[in-house]
Amino acid sequence: MAAGGEALASKGAGGAKCKLTPAQVAELEEVLDAGPAAAGYLDQCWTLARVADQAWRRFGVEYTLAGAAVLLHRIGWSVQVPARRAAERDEGKIARWREDTWPVIKARRRTWAPGSASKTSPARG
Numbered sequence: 001m002a003a004g005g006e007a008l009a010s011k012g013a014g015g016a017k018c019k020l021t022p023a024q025v026a027e028l029e030e031v032l033d034a035g036p037a038a039a040g041y042l043d044q045c046w047t048l049a050r051v052a053d054q055a056w057r058r059f060g061v062e063y064t065l066a067g068a069a070v071l072l073h074r075i076g077w078s079v080q081v082p083a084r085r086a087a088e089r090d091e092g093k094i095a096r097w098r099e100d101t102w103p104v105i106k107a108r109r110r111t112w113a114p115g116s117a118s119k120t121s122p123a124r125g
Helices: 022-034 048-059 065-074 091-106
Strands: none
Touching: 022 048, 022 065, 048 065
16 A cells, blocks of 8 residues: 555556567558558458568568457558459359359258167167
């Protein structure tokens, strides 16, 4: 009780500290702003794996996918879902799959079948 108010003072946010220095975070943000193509990727999509890969390649710092998500959140980025459908999408193939394959997958399974998994109880036919 001798410490009083000093003991109750906030020590800052909890959790792990950022593995990158503020200068490294700023550099990573510049890389992300430039886009995936500028970093050597064929498409325009930053994935958590790619962000973690850039942190490793540029700074030698390893991030898990969850850690990469936290890092992105820290710099003000969020996970996004594409606003449009893929250009390679084939509506005809999708329609055929829905008509032919999906009903087979979705078909009701029998809820009762003769037999038993027990070695001591023979199946009744």
